[in-house]
Amino acid sequence: ESETGAGRGGARQGHSPWPGMPGGILASPGRRDRFPGYSGPGAACLSVLPSFGFLFDIDGVLVRGKTPIPAARTAFQKLVNSQGQFLVPVVFVTNAGNCLRQKKADQLSHLLGISQDQVMMSHSPLRMFKRYHEKCVLVSGQGPLLDIAQDLGFCQPITIDALREKRPLLDAVDHDRRPNVLVSGDFSVVLFGEPVRWETSLQLIIDVLLTSGYPGNPYEQENYPHIPVLACNMDLMFGHGTFMVCLENIYKKITGKELKYEVLMGKPSRLTYQYAEHLIRAQALQRSWEQPIQTLYAVGDNLMTDVYGANLYNRYLESSRTGSKSRLQAKVSGGRGPATLSQDTAAHCRSVLVCTGVYNPHTEVDFRFDPGLVEPDHIVPDVDAAVDLVFQLENFVPN
Numbered sequence: 110e111s112e113t114g115a116g117r118g119g120a121r122q123g124h125s126p127w128p129g130m131p132g133g134i135l136a137s138p139g140r141r142d143r144f145p146g147y148s149g150p151g152a153a154c155l156s157v158l159p160s161f162g163f164l165f166d167i168d169g170v171l172v173r174g175k176t177p178i179p180a181a182r183t184a185f186q187k188l189v190n191s192q193g194q195f196l197v198p199v200v201f202v203t204n205a206g207n208c209l210r211q212k213k214a215d216q217l218s219h220l221l222g223i224s225q226d227q228v229m230m231s232h233s234p235l236r237m238f239k240r241y242h243e244k245c246v247l248v249s250g251q252g253p254l255l256d257i258a259q260d261l262g263f264c265q266p267i268t269i270d271a272l273r274e275k276r277p278l279l280d281a282v283d284h285d286r287r288p289n290v291l292v293s294g295d296f297s298v299v300l301f302g303e304p305v306r307w308e309t310s311l312q313l314i315i316d317v318l319l320t321s322g323y324p325g326n327p328y329e330q331e332n333y334p335h336i337p338v339l340a341c342n343m344d345l346m347f348g349h350g351t352f353m354v355c356l357e358n359i360y361k362k363i364t365g366k367e368l369k370y371e372v373l374m375g376k377p378s379r380l381t382y383q384y385a386e387h388l389i390r391a392q393a394l395q396r397s398w399e400q401p402i403q404t405l406y407a408v409g410d411n412l413m414t415d416v417y418g419a420n421l422y423n424r425y426l427e428s429s430r431t432g433s434k435s436r437l438q439a440k441v442s443g444g445r446g447p448a449t450l451s452q453d454t455a456a457h458c459r460s461v462l463v464c465t466g467v468y469n470p471h472t473e474v475d476f477r478f479d480p481g482l483v484e485p486d487h488i489v490p491d492v493d494a495a496v497d498l499v500f501q502l503e504n505f506v507p508n
């Protein structure tokens with residue numbers, strides 16, 4: 110119930126979607142097939158229209174830092190026709206969050222022309238949460254935060270720095286000196302990524318939460334549940350997950366209550382995969398490909414985000430096939446939007462691990478996670494082999 114994080118009831122416990130597993134279990138990742146000499150179930154029903162789509166991770170799959178991975182170029186030649194149009198729906202899903210998606214699309218332009226509509230940053234699902242767009246939001250992170258927030262649709266973003274400057278000097282009684290940018294009850298906090306000066310951000314975010322958007326006012330016990338907090342990229346291995354743990358613990362120490370997230374996004378959260386699937390369907394629709402999209406292939410280099418997220422989404426898809434079709438819509442929208450996600454869902458999401466990035470087959474890793482979710486469906490040397498494999502599995506012969 111907890112992975113989308115949509116709605117208060119969906120708030121995570123600790124750092125869901127990774128469940129707290131008993132620690133200390135040493136395991137190497139499972140391998141369902143490794144460099145398979147796969148020859149397909151026969152050439153009986155070759156397809157020319159795709160009933161599948163790709164979710165490509167970027168770093169470690171297509172580029173390493175700023176350097177392109179050579180296999181990416183070969184792979185991309187197979188994915189486009191002579192006019193440079195994609196032959197299958199493709200989205201690029203990165204957990205990066207400190208730049209605009211156009212910048213990420215531009216970074217891939219050495220491979221081929223990519224539309225920014227094909228690029229998903231960790232914060233991209235916020236585009237659907239229109240109910241927050243008109244409200245004032247406090248944004249935390251690095252990079253061009255106001256540009257990112259405005260590009261996502263937020264009309265009144267305010268940065269931590271701006272709040273710090275506008276905050277009156279300990280004079281909450283003087284109404285003229287109260288911050289006039291904040292409106293109680295109509296205010297939310299968006300955590301894009303880890304900030305530079307944690308102490309300032311932690312202090313001000315906590316102040317805003319405790320006072321429902323009136324820092325400088327006294328803390329009221331009844332300000333709970335607190336104003337909405339929307340968070341991107343909870344990856345514990347990197348800065349932002351750690352920053353969020355600090356925020357949660359300070360909040361709990363002061364109030365004795367749990368900090369709850371209205372929305373959590375970025376891999377491996379389910380919302381990110383739902384939004385990626387939504388983009389894939391939109392591409393298929395735009396190209397008038399009438400075959401339903403049955404299978405998503407998530408190609409990535411990180412077991413704990415790419416593989417875990419794809420397997421978690423697959424588990425969700427396969428279990429929701431047995432439930433009612435409208436469950437996805439109901440759960441994502443929480444009755445209050447976003448209303449733009451398609452109701453149709455794919456049947457499967459397959460995880461494909463490449464060895465050009467952070468994954469090292471020779472390293473034993475301490476997995477505290479559900480072992481079934483860190484086991485990739487396929488392991489291939491690189492993204493080019495991933496494309497070959499998927500075309501074979503799908504009997505796909507593009508025109």
Ligand SMILES: [Mg+2]
Nearest residue numbers: 166168169410
């Ligand atoms: Mg990666």
